[in-house]
Amino acid sequence: METMINGSDLKIGVYVCHCGKNIGGTVRCEEVAEHAAELPGVFLAKDSLYTCSEPGQEQIKADIKEHGLNRVVVASCSPRLHEPTFRAACEAAGLNPYLLEMANIREHCSWVHLHDKDLATEKAKELVAMAVQRAARLAPQVELTVPVTRKAMVIGGGVSGIQAALDMADAGYKVYLVEKSGSIGGRMAQIDKTFPTMDCSICILAPKMSEVGRHPNIELLTLSEVTDVSGHIGNFKVSVLKKARYVTDECTACGDCIEACSELIPDEFEAGLSIRRAIHIPFAQAVPSKFMIDMERCLNNAGVVACDKCFQACEHKCINFADRDKTLEIDVGTIVVATGVDVYDPTPLTELGYGRFPNVITTLEFERLINAGGPTSGELVRPSDRRRPRKVAFVQCIGSRSKRSNPYCSNVCCMNTVKDALLIKEHWPDTEIYVYYIDIRAFGKGFEDLYKRARSEGVTFMRGLPGEILEDLQTGDLTLLGENTLLGTHYNTRMDMVILSVGIRPRADAAGLQRLLNLATDTDGFYMEAHPKLRPVDTTTGGVFLAGAAEGPKDIKDSVTQASAAASRANILMSRGEVTVPAITAKIDPDKCTACGLCARVCPYHAIEGSKELGYYRVIEAACQGCGTCVPECRFDAVEQTHFTEAQIISQIDEVLAHSPEQKILAFACNWCSYAGADFAGVSRMQYPSSVRIIRTMCSGRVSPKWIERAFLKGVGAVLVSGCHPADCHYNNANQQTAKRVERFWKRMERIGVNRDRLRLAWVSAAEGAQFAQVIKEMDQSLKKLSPQQIAKEAELLDKQLKKKSEDK
Amino acid sequence: MTTLKIWQHFKREDLFECYQCARCTGSCPAMEVAEALGPRETILKCLNMGHKSVVEDEKLWICCTCNVCEDRCPQEIPISDLLVALRNSAARRGNIPSKLGMAVELLAKTGRSMIVHQLDEMRAHHGLAPLPPAPVDEVHEILRKTKLEEIIEL
Numbered sequence: 001m002e003t004m005i006n007g008s009d010l011k012i013g014v015y016v017c018h019c020g021k022n023i024g025g026t027v028r029c030e031e032v033a034e035h036a037a038e039l040p041g042v043f044l045a046k047d048s049l050y051t052c053s054e055p056g057q058e059q060i061k062a063d064i065k066e067h068g069l070n071r072v073v074v075a076s077c078s079p080r081l082h083e084p085t086f087r088a089a090c091e092a093a094g095l096n097p098y099l100l101e102m103a104n105i106r107e108h109c110s111w112v113h114l115h116d117k118d119l120a121t122e123k124a125k126e127l128v129a130m131a132v133q134r135a136a137r138l139a140p141q142v143e144l145t146v147p148v149t150r151k152a153m154v155i156g157g158g159v160s161g162i163q164a165a166l167d168m169a170d171a172g173y174k175v176y177l178v179e180k181s182g183s184i185g186g187r188m189a190q191i192d193k194t195f196p197t198m199d200c201s202i203c204i205l206a207p208k209m210s211e212v213g214r215h216p217n218i219e220l221l222t223l224s225e226v227t228d229v230s231g232h233i234g235n236f237k238v239s240v241l242k243k244a245r246y247v248t249d250e251c252t253a254c255g256d257c258i259e260a261c262s263e264l265i266p267d268e269f270e271a272g273l274s275i276r277r278a279i280h281i282p283f284a285q286a287v288p289s290k291f292m293i294d295m296e297r298c299l300n301n302a303g304v305v306a307c308d309k310c311f312q313a314c315e316h317k318c319i320n321f322a323d324r325d326k327t328l329e330i331d332v333g334t335i336v337v338a339t340g341v342d343v344y345d346p347t348p349l350t351e352l353g354y355g356r357f358p359n360v361i362t363t364l365e366f367e368r369l370i371n372a373g374g375p376t377s378g379e380l381v382r383p384s385d386r387r388r389p390r391k392v393a394f395v396q397c398i399g400s401r402s403k404r405s406n407p408y409c410s411n412v413c414c415m416n417t418v419k420d421a422l423l424i425k426e427h428w429p430d431t432e433i434y435v436y437y438i439d440i441r442a443f444g445k446g447f448e449d450l451y452k453r454a455r456s457e458g459v460t461f462m463r464g465l466p467g468e469i470l471e472d473l474q475t476g477d478l479t480l481l482g483e484n485t486l487l488g489t490h491y492n493t494r495m496d497m498v499i500l501s502v503g504i505r506p507r508a509d510a511a512g513l514q515r516l517l518n519l520a521t522d523t524d525g526f527y528m529e530a531h532p533k534l535r536p537v538d539t540t541t542g543g544v545f546l547a548g549a550a551e552g553p554k555d556i557k558d559s560v561t562q563a564s565a566a567a568s569r570a571n572i573l574m575s576r577g578e579v580t581v582p583a584i585t586a587k588i589d590p591d592k593c594t595a596c597g598l599c600a601r602v603c604p605y606h607a608i609e610g611s612k613e614l615g616y617y618r619v620i621e622a623a624c625q626g627c628g629t630c631v632p633e634c635r636f637d638a639v640e641q642t643h644f645t646e647a648q649i650i651s652q653i654d655e656v657l658a659h660s661p662e663q664k665i666l667a668f669a670c671n672w673c674s675y676a677g678a679d680f681a682g683v684s685r686m687q688y689p690s691s692v693r694i695i696r697t698m699c700s701g702r703v704s705p706k707w708i709e710r711a712f713l714k715g716v717g718a719v720l721v722s723g724c725h726p727a728d729c730h731y732n733n734a735n736q737q738t739a740k741r742v743e744r745f746w747k748r749m750e751r752i753g754v755n756r757d758r759l760r761l762a763w764v765s766a767a768e769g770a771q772f773a774q775v776i777k778e779m780d781q782s783l784k785k786l787s788p789q790q791i792a793k794e795a796e797l798l799d800k801q802l803k804k805k806s807e808d809k
Numbered sequence: 810m811t812t813l814k815i816w817q818h819f820k821r822e823d824l825f826e827c828y829q830c831a832r833c834t835g836s837c838p839a840m841e842v843a844e845a846l847g848p849r850e851t852i853l854k855c856l857n858m859g860h861k862s863v864v865e866d867e868k869l870w871i872c873c874t875c876n877v878c879e880d881r882c883p884q885e886i887p888i889s890d891l892l893v894a895l896r897n898s899a900a901r902r903g904n905i906p907s908k909l910g911m912a913v914e915l916l917a918k919t920g921r922s923m924i925v926h927q928l929d930e931m932r933a934h935h936g937l938a939p940l941p942p943a944p945v946d947e948v949h950e951i952l953r954k955t956k957l958e959e960i961i962e963l
Contacts, residue, residue, distance in 0.1 A: 351836065351881055397830065402883030438830040464849075467835025467881060482835030483847060490840055 010041035012135055013069040014128060015060060017051035017076035019106055024049075026110035026117055027124045032075065035125045039132045043067060051076050057089040064093035071135040075103035075128045078679045079696070080671070096140030098583060098643055103131035107682030108694055112773070119690040126656065126693065133651040141583035141642060146622055148234035149333035150574045153178060155226055155513065158186020159556055160548025160563040161338035162208050167567030168336075169217035173574050176330055177212060178240055179222045183286035184209055186340055190269060190364065192371040194556055195419035196446035201556075202285055202373070209287040222288060227327070229335075229516045232625060233543030234579045238330045244323035246293035251318040253281055253289045260313035265297050267375075271365045273383075274375035279310045279319075284373060293319075334570040337527060337539075338547040338563060339513060341504040344399030344406065352395070354500060357471040358383040359478055362398075362502045363416055370423055380424060382497045384476035389431065389496035392424060393480060395465060396437040400503030408524045410503030411553035414441045417501045418451050421459045433459045434493070436466055436482065444555070462491070469498060504553050511727070517544050518730050520673065522767045526552045537566040540672055540730060540766070542579070545569050584626035584643045584698060586619045592638035593617060599630035599639050602701070604732035627731035629701030632741065644697055646704070653707055656693040657714040662791045665692040665718045665779050666711050670700045670735075673724035674764040674772065681769035688773040689780035691717070699723065701734035705745050708759060709802075715795045717783040718758045720775065725763040735763075752801045754794040757782055815860055819887075819894040826884035827852045833878035833888060845871035848878045848888045851895070864899040870906050900960045917952055920945040 014036040018024030029047040037045035044063060048056050051074055063069055072095065074086045079102040087097035105124040113120040150173055154165045157179030165177045177184065188194075189209075191201040212218055221242055228239035261277035269283045270276075278298040281291050299307040300321055311319040343364050346354040354360045359382045361369070372378035382389045394417045400410040414437070421433045435454075440461065442451040455461065466482035478495045506525035514521060518541045520528040527550050530538035537545050545566035548559040573579065588599070588608075595615050600608040607624040610617030619630075628641040640646065656666055669675040675696050681688065697703060700723025708719050721742055729735040742761040749756045762775045827849075834840055834847030846854075846868040854862045863869060872892055879888045899905065916922045920943025929939045952958065 397883075401828070403826075403885045404883055438828060464831035465835060467832045467837070467877075481841075483831040483840070483849060485829055485831045485834075485849060488850065490834075 010071065010136055011043040011067060011069045012039075012041045012071040012073060012132055013060065013063050013067070014039075014042055014045035014073045014075065014132065015051050015056070016045065016047040016105075016124075016128065017056070017074065018047060018049045019051075019076060019110075020049065023076070023106050023110040023124075026114055026120045027105060028117065028121045029124075031121055032105070032124045032128055036073075036075075036128045036132065039129055041071070041136050042132060043069060052082050052085055057085070060086070060089050061093035064090065064095050069095070070099065071138060072100045073103060073128065073131045073135050074100065075105045075124065075131065077106040078102075078104050078108075078675075078682075080676060080679060098141040099135070099138050101131045101135040101138060103127040104679075104694070107679040109690075111682040111685050112688055113690045114685065114687060116690065123690050123693075126659075130652045130655045130693065130695075133655045134648045137645065137648045137651055138643070143580040143583050144585075144621055145578050145580050146234055147578050148573055148576065149236075149331050150174070150577065151176070151330075151332045152334045152336065152570050152574065153226075153236075153238055153330065153332040154336045154338055154547075156180075156186070156338035156340055156548070156550070157184030157212075157220075157222070158338060158340045158548060158559075159188040159205060159208075160340070160550075160559040160566075161186070161336070162205075162212055163560045163563035164336045164338055164547045164567040164570075165212060165218055166208065166215065167564050168570055168574075169215050171567075171571045171575075173217065173571070175218045176238075176240075176332065177218055177220050178224045178226060179220070180225055181282060182222055182245070182292045183282040183288070184212060184220065184222070185283070185286065188556055189283060189285070190271070190367060192367045192374075193419060193423060195415040196444070196450040198419065198422070206285040209285065213287040213289075220288065221328070223292065224328075226513065226516060233541075233581075234333045234573065236332050236335060236543065238332060238335070240328045240330060242326045242328055244295070244325050245290065246295065246298075246320055246323045247279070247291045248318045248320050248323075249288075249290065250316050251290040252316065253291060254315070255281075255291075256313045256315060257291060257310040257319070260309040262307070262309065263297050263299065265294065270368045270375050271362070273365055273368055291318075333543065334573050335517065335544045336547050336563075336566045336570055337513065337517065337519070337544060337550055338566075339507055339510065339550040341549040341553065342507050344410075344502040344505055346398050346500050346502055348405075349398065351468045352398070352466075352498075352500060353469045353471060353478070357469065357476075357478060357498075359389075359471075359476050359496065360469060360498045360500065362500050363394075363413065363420065364502065366420060366499050370420070370427075378427075380428065382476070387496075388428065391432045391494070391496045392434070393466075393478075393493075393495045393498045394421060394433070394435045394501055395480075395498060396435065396440075396501045397465065398500040398502045399505070401438070406503055406505050406524065408553070409441065410505075411441075412555045413501040413503055415444070415447055415450065415555070417499075418442070418447075418454045418459075420499070421454050422450070422457065425454075425457045425459065429457075434495070435459060435461045436480070437461060437463060438465060444557075464491075504549060507550070510550070515727055517541055518728075518732070519544070520724075520728060520766050522552075524552075526550065528767060537562055537569055543570075543573060581622070582626060582643075584628075584641065585621050585624040586626070586628060586630050586639055586641050588616075588618055589638045589640065590616055590618075592636050594636055594638075596635075598633045598635070602629050602633050602734070602737050604629065604729075604734045625731055627699035627701050627734045628697060629699060629731065629734040629737050631702060632704035632706070633737070641698075641702065644702060646706075649695060649697070649707065650710065652695050653711055654714070656695075657711060657716055661711075661715040662717050662786075662788045663691055663783075664716055665689075665720060665776065665783060666716050667692050667694045667720040667722060667776075668700065668703045668707070669694050669696055669720075669764075670723045670730075671696055671698045672730040673728065673766050674700070674722035674762075676766035677722075677764040677768045677772045679769075680766060681773045684769045686769055686773040688776040691780050691783065692720070692776050699729070699731045699734050700738040701729075701731065703738060703741070705741050708745055709798065712754070712758070712798050713795055713802075715791050717786065717791060718760065718779050720760050720762060720779060722762045722764050722772075722775070725765055728765060748801075752797050754797055755786070755790075758786070758794075813860070815894050815898045818897065819891050823886050824852055824856055824891075826886055827856070828884070829853060830883060832881050832883065836877045836881050837872075838875060838877065839871045839873060843871050844868060848872075848892075851891070852886070852888075855891075855895075860895060860898065864895055864902060865904055867904065867906055869895060869899055869904075870909060903960075905960070913952075913957065917949055918945070919943060920948040 263278035547563035
């Protein structure tokens with residue numbers, strides 16, 4: 001290896017972190033440091049208990065200054081965690097932050113090979129050697145600064161969206177609040193009371209709703225949906241489809257039109273328990289307080305005015321049948337996603353009879369039944385005969401904690417039931433109430449008190465869910481069959497009414513916005529945060545933040561808290577007014593470029609401009625996001641990615657394969673999904689074979705077939721190319737190119753007689769640690785079936801084909 | 810670590826999925842009519858006290874493997890498979906209800922698990938021919954091959 005850069009000596013400092021026992025308990029860090037000290041270009045190598053600590057960082061800074069280190073390698077945790085920390089330390093000591101390289105010996109080594117100290121130590125040595133090779137080839141970089149548009153968009157007008165919009169608007173920024181339905185308010189507007197304080201839900205929400213309506217900095221877009229998003233942090237261009245309301249802003253919500261309309265439709269806001277007209281206002285406190293026409297149900301839905309009764313009835317002539325959908329193009333710097341959740345529909349659980357037995361209802365239906373503004377004006381009646389129920393059962397965990405529906409706990413149902421039970425007791429104290437549960441989760445502030453109150457007011461809690469509910473056809477009464485697990489006895493209890501405590505789930509349309517904003521989802525389908533502990537409202541897409549239950553089930557208080565947090569994060573960005581973009585963009589060498597334009601064709605951001613006529617192509621740096629997909633596309637090696645250069649990555653590959661290549665799995669993992677997935681496997685301590693060596697690229701689209709070829713020529717056992725799931729690529733759809741390239745390579749392998757199973761393509765998301773571990777286990781097993789002779793023979797076949805190719809040329 | 814024989818026939822890990830919601834026992838038709846060991850209790854005993862406490866209990870045999878419990882289990886635990894594994898273990902220990910033992914004995918001797926004498930009278934009444942003799946040797950061979958002989962003397 002060259003130990004000279006620009007005529008001066010390479011001076012690499014290597015720091016091996018014990019991370020307490022996290023690494024030190026498995027990897028012999030002193031031994032790794034001693035090994036590193038002997039590597040070419042390494043000036044000094046040290047091990048320390050916590051490199052990320054103040055003294056750990058000070059040591060690095062002192063060494064840079066004292067010894068004139070010109071490269072730093074930190075072998076510790078994932079670069080996704082502490083790269084910014086160590087970059088800052090380098091910068092503070094006057095070293096360009098891009099001259100830092102990290103070796104991930106925790107998530108990718110000590111935590112996943114807990115039971116074999118020797119193997120883990122050997123692997124750690126190799127990971128450090130790979131990092132040293134790459135570090136030697138790093139170059140200093142300067143980051144580009146781009147201005148941030150000081151406007152924000154909030155998607156979703158529930159309580160989270162309202163809070164986030166108000167916080168940003170109050171901070172002085174223009175906010176566009178986009179709401180799909182005809183009014184803001186969301187789920188909270190539907191609920192009767194809140195737990196644990198028993199506040200009237202709409203009474204505390206309505207003032208906030210009207211504040212949004214009159215706030216000079218908020219532009220409220222109801223009946224609107226985001227249809228397209230382009231751009232990046234600080235500079236998003238959002239297309240919003242604003243659907244026609246057919247009622248003008250002059251509407252005073254007098255209601256004269258309702259009586260005139262003849263079309264009757266189940267009222268969504270009342271959970272279908274009452275009817276509304278085609279012309280309607282979503283609910284009394286709606287903001288904007290304007291009527292709207294449900295054109296799908298209006299008699300004029302064919303585009304011909306067949307009925308104008310509402311128009312005739314309207315004194316102010318606010319009805320406009322000629323109203324049309326509009327698409328708005330809006331520039332914003334940041335986006336807050338507060339799209340909320342759907343409610344679980346218990347119809348598939350046929351044994352409970354929901355949908356067949358009228359007196360089996362859901363908690364959301366109950367909220368409307370007991371609400372004074374609801375269909376019964378707050379009288380609790382059962383649907384079959386409108387009699388007041390004397391015996392009521394709540395059944396918990398419906399649609400939650402089950403592999404047959406949603407595997408997670410929905411978080412809010414226990415306390416909601418306790419609250420509902422108390423509401424019944426408050427109005428009709430003689431009602432017998434039974435709550436059938438598995439576990440009561442009363443974990444929040446004031447929750448245990450409320451639970452205690454329910455017990456002391458005579459609510460009976462029975463452990464053991466009914467297996468079946470039967471209906472008496474004559475009376476509509478219900479019989480619950482089940483086991484009281486604490487007594488070990490069977491119950492067979494007649495009830496007047498059963499309320500299913502249904503869980504919450506990601507919105508059915510969540511995937512649309514996920515694709516537009518390049519968000520990741522967790523295994524439960526909720527939008528995923530950038531870090532579960534320390535960046536809980538950020539997403540992996542810069543400038544996009546999460547608020548409310550779209551990120552995971554949560555109650556009103558948590559939703560509002562998170563909304564303020566998201567607004568604060570967005571405010572920081574807008575207040576600073578500029579962001580730096582990482583120096584990882586692509587560059588085209590004009591001397592090598594033949595202006596064929598192949599690179600421009602695969603760019604997911606149209607960031608490469610030029611033409612055959614102009615005779616060149618070039619990268620627009622501000623638009624380039626640094627996926628590197630264009631690089632392998634160039635046949636003339638004219639394209640290069642900053643900080644992820646061919647030379648840097650090839651040096652890593654060569655280092656991996658310098659010793660016993662036939663026993664190794666070389667894995668390429670994209671930064672956002674697969675590398676994060678491998679990190680997650682580590683954090684979860686999922687054990688997998690130590691034969692794998694992971695090389696990080698920003699996108700799997702950067703993985704060049706040349707690298708795969710080189711690895712096989714050098715006799716690698718197997719190669720894994722992994723990236724985000726096809727629709728989840730963080731660079732629009734760059735990983736389509738990955739799939740194409742791998743498929744082409746497979747065909748080539750088949751043609752020349754190389755076992756195609758030795759190259760694997762796997763889509764692993766950031767939440768799929770188990771999936772990553774499984775892939776490695778499977779690959780390791782197939783690798784064990786291969787003999788070194790076979791591997792050598794197949795390398796020869798590939799070599800022969802290459803030689804023949806060059807001769808042909 | 811050695812695995813108990815029973816857990817070679819049923820994945821013990823599946824039991825860890827159970828959080829005792831009792832939908833299974835609540836759905837069990839046997840529980841309506843007899844003192845049975847419900848699936849929930851069966852699983853809990855296996856987890857907390859080991860499977861021996863279950864296989865020594867004759868109430869294990871009341872289940873008729875109708876599969877409703879398994880259908881409704883939110884954690885998709887293969888409860889019927891568990892019961893089959895437990896019963897095999899119970900039978901190997903000689904814990905098999907006498908009535909069931911008789912039925913097996915009858916099956917081995919006549920090729921049928923019930924006495925069909927009365928059935929023939931009914932068939933004659935309806936003008937049907939008597940049932941053909943059962944292939945006793947074949948049935949015997951099947952029972953031998955399934956190693957039932959090791960459990961019950963045939």
